[in-house]
Amino acid sequence: MKREHNGGITRRDLMIVGAATAATYAFPKVAYGQANVEAPASGEALKALDASLKSEVSFTVNGTARDIAVDNRTTLLDALRETLQLTGTKKGCDHGQCGACTVSVNGRRINSCLTLAVMHQDDEITSIEGLGTPDDLHPMQAAFIEHDGYQCGYCTPGQICSAKATLEEIRAGIPSHVTADITGPIEASDDEIRERMSGNICRCGAYSNILAAIKDVKGQNA
Amino acid sequence: MRAFSYERASSPQAAAQAAMARDNAKFIAGGTNLLDLMKLEIETPTHLVDVNGLGLDTIEETDAGGLRIGALVSNTALAADERVRRDYGVLTRAIVAGASGQLRNKATTGGNLLQRTRCPYFYDTNMPCNKRAPGTGCSAIEGFSRSLAAIGGSDFCIATYPGDMAVAMRVLDAEIETVDPDGETRTIPIADFHKLPGETPEVENELRPGELITAVTLPASVGGRHFYHKVRDRSSYAFALVSVAAIVNEDGTGRVALGGIAPKPWRDETAEAEMPNGASAVMRRLLADAKPTEENQFKVPLAERTLAAVLSEAKG
Amino acid sequence: MEFNNPAENNVFDRAKVIGQPLRRIDGPLKVSGTAPYAYERHDAVPGQAYGYPVGSAIAKGRITNIDTSAAEAAPGVLGIVTTLEHDPIENLWDYDPVRHFGGDEILHYHQAVAVVVAETFEQARAAANLLDITYERDESANFDLSKTPQASGDSDADPVQNVGDFESAFASAAVKLDQTYTTPAESHSMMEPHATIAAWDGDKVTLWTSNQMIEWGRQSIAKAFDIAPDNVRLDSPYLGGGFGAKLFVRSDAVMAGLAARKVGRPVKVTLPRPMVFNNTTHRGETIQHIRIGADENGKITAIGHHNATNALTAVGGENATLPIVAFYAGANRHIVNAPAKMHLPNSNAMRAPGETAGLMAFEIAMDEMAEKLGMDPVEFRIANDTQVDPGNPDVPFSDRHFVECLERGAETFGWSNRNTAPGATRDGAWMIGHGVAGAYRPAPVQKSGARVVLEPDGTLRVESDMTDIGTGSYTVMAQTAAEVMGLTIDDVSIDLGDSNYPVSAGSGGQWGAASATAGVYAACVALREQIAERLAVAEGDLTFEDGAVRHGDTSTPLSQIGKGEEIAAEDSIEFGDFRSKEALVSTFGAHFVEVAVHAHTGEIRIRRMLAVCDSGRILNPLTARSQVIGAMTMGVGGAIMEEMAVDHRHGFFVNHDLAGYEVPVHLDIPSQEVIFLETTDPYSTPLKAKGVGELGLCGVAAAIANGVYNATGVRVRDYPVTLDKIIGQLPAV
């Protein structure tokens, strides 16, 4: 957006997190290769600003209140993995293309790589660590073991978070791409589960076993 | 990702003002497209205005018998809304055909409309791309263009608009409501919202600096049977090669818009009049000006055959 | 221990623990997110800084300058390592003679050219984008395999097999096929991108990394940093998949090591996903010219196969000829592998390297031949089974049940009910088809060692540098130890992936499980010998059962043997050359699929899949089945969606992320069935086991392509089989 300065706006209109002093600072352009023309500007100037481009944020993770100071750029995923060192949530692509970073925020599953930590003030976050521990497994975790619903294990925490959400979403009557009648009730058919799990890639290809695990848990709940 | 300052806006107009007040500011809604692009420094805002807390997340009935969908309504909530499922099935079907459950939980109505192309050269900052870096040239026209536009492109850019929701909104004659930093509101018909690339592929829509989408309105239901057929190689979690949004009436008349084939949802009301005469009659007009590349010429017969599939399902 | 003769009846034949479908012992850690992967080892060493890599913007040429000033001045930056400040670090391992870093020359797109280290990930990433790199592009390179001389069969490559007189046999054959098939470049796309944390202590370096072959990696790192191998430690207890992408050290490890040395702090580096595709390795493209001649009865008389493939270095490419030399009978054979040097990233092993692309093509050719002959494709394959090496009929297969795979599969699948007429079966809007293909993959083994420790409480600890890339190594190795020592699996604990432990086979070439379990066996036998010594009886007279060792009427609990001390034993299994001289040891299978093709749109969906595998003793049917269904899933990808598209002007893989490079998702995968034939192969290992993880991928894509043909009557010879390749020939609507 190209804009002139628009008068009349006072600081009180805005709830500012992080500094707003960045106002008109000209940030450097990248020189990536042939395509980019502008040369990088001074890193010194950036350095001067950087400290002010951080925020404090408070949320709960797996029931525990957390107050952290983060770089505004920090994704929720990196806040979990790097800042809080809760590494159960995985980074597979960092671009929303694999689902390994799936966590639940306020009861809904999201890709934690495509959201900023600073945007989660007061939110309730549940990651795989919040579902169960090796000694006290959530039924979905136990079912994944029982049905060998994994191989390398890297996509597994995301799969399990999604699996749990999948059953909840079906129960809540949220339609999916394979729902035949979107005005009627929704059955937890194999294809309903497969479609809803399709945002979680498993390159080892454990899909059939994951389906079996989810159906097992669905059966336990029924 | 460049460093940026961040603020939460307190009202729609304040958000518009905040965006206007700074050089190189952007709204952030779900963040699922913006952050993806920021990580690659395809988008480089230095200030983000978070519009999530503005109360724009409700769906209300309008006096005209339609729906007013807040710009921050999530894709999941919109697709699951009882009224949408009942009266605007094409919209539910289009939304759930897109992305994944996780992404739809975050993706918002406004952000989804504004999602940028998935052209692979646009995504690679080492490559010339007129949309990302105006004047550098288009890598796709003579490159890997299988997923790109077969119609509506220009010598400057053949990127497709990748979204699904907007294609359904196009057949529904949705309108986009906005507010600007001065508090002025306006309504933009979806037909006019997305722009063809012409010589300025970097300009993708009608929005002016600082202008915030507040809602999308749908006119009263037009009835008919609603279809959204999205064709892709992978059966889910993939963008459309071609998609057909259609409303088919008992008498064979109806509406149709195409996704995945053009820089914007592709609809032509005169072509639509041919619907009773079948898919090829419609496509002869709708795609009359198609200029596909060798790699994406299949989209032309594919669009016709996909509409034929929809029409035969409508009959069946 | 030397394995110099075929195995006889032994402890594994009691199969109390081995062969049981036991749940993975690493399962609870994996499902709870507590299994630590490389980039997550916060506890490993304090003070870790973040390194963010930069890949070359051009495919071929030179870097003339790197201006680091802006990046250096950026917040949080601790240091920058550029390629210009190092001599080339290359040829770290014979099978992977590539350049990882160093020098001004650019050999392929996204070659690592710098790493920027900062206090935080965000700072490092932002500063990496501030590097100003000046390139001089070499415009002369060709990136189009079809334009190489090799593609038109015009190469000076020696045949890998030249038996009889192919040309005249083919010329005089009653029925002939002469076709060209192509397979695209494919990406491993394991879920965990390459990642390493490196920390120096003087001239010793430790790398917490994600690597399939720890010892190869240790040697490679020593070479990279010019230090003694003993000064290198690699630790890789969990890998988020590999499929061959992590067989060798990659640039993440090299950059982490260089950067850690430069900034004097531990540094962690992971390759951003969009960089993985062009920086690392892939399955090469192939153009395969296949000629098959047969007599009227369907006996193959001549096989000609010419494979052209892209390779940046002398070792590379997808050698599609690998399975063709031995799979089917045929007296006259001329088979050539012709890699073409191209400045794409180097291609190297990806799951079932060679077999995958080879059978993608050849098993379509077999389908086409069967049709020409008017034979059922199952029957045609059976008719051309061979029990001896067709290139050297004096050497028999050690144990080959390919025919049984086909017959069991056909029966289970209901093959005889299929409609043989192409394009003639409908289910509503969908055209239905059935396809079959054969699977073949050798069963190599590698020397493999382990250390076992009998704890004072009678439990056993196993240590090895073996890796578990999802294959189930932890579990099958523990099962092996339990079986040999007469314990339950709960009595066995196991530590893997650390170069401080004995050198194992590592994970690759589907040799991992077969070799590593044999290595555990060797170590356990050494332990049993020590126990026998302590009891002053001959090892052969002892029976290990139920946590005790029995000799005649006396039974001693294992917990009492060490008298409060642990007893450790270490050994390796070494495989004698009888294994390759006296026999061909291979694995076999058959795949059956049902596909549906939308009659209007050409969308292709798989409806059901069956695999029948003959791969010796199955060590754990649960994890082995997972290997096979996973391979079948990867086969679906190869069949109908996976392709790294090459930009022939810029010389790179364009769709270099997981949205552009599509791999199968849940909804793509229908119900899958796997049958393991109950076979054992005494020539293979003491456990009579062979690999299965790669076999499962062989032939899958061709079965699907053949199914698409049966459904539509459209024969696609260029993978992936996508709708744009069939839509023009589908029935009018």
Ligand SMILES: Cc1cc2nc3c(=O)[nH]c(=O)nc-3n(C[C@H](O)[C@H](O)[C@H](O)COP(=O)(O)OP(=O)(O)OC[C@H]3O[C@@H](n4cnc5c(N)ncnc54)[C@H](O)[C@@H]3O)c2cc1C
């Ligand atoms: C792997 C992947 C697969 C996907 N597949 C599909 C698919 O198949 N079909 C499909 O349709 N989509 C798909 N998407 C795209 C996804 O739907 C969009 O990313 C999402 O809808 C964007 O919404 P958002 O709220 O997250 O937008 P944001 O990322 O927050 O914003 C996007 C843009 O809109 C601007 N903006 C946001 N809100 C407003 C507002 N109220 N007023 C003015 N400007 C605003 C922002 O400044 C930004 O420029 C996919 C995405 C990913 C990552």
Ligand code: SF4
């Ligand atoms: S098609 Fe458009 S987005 Fe793609 S490279 Fe060309 S200009 Fe860029």
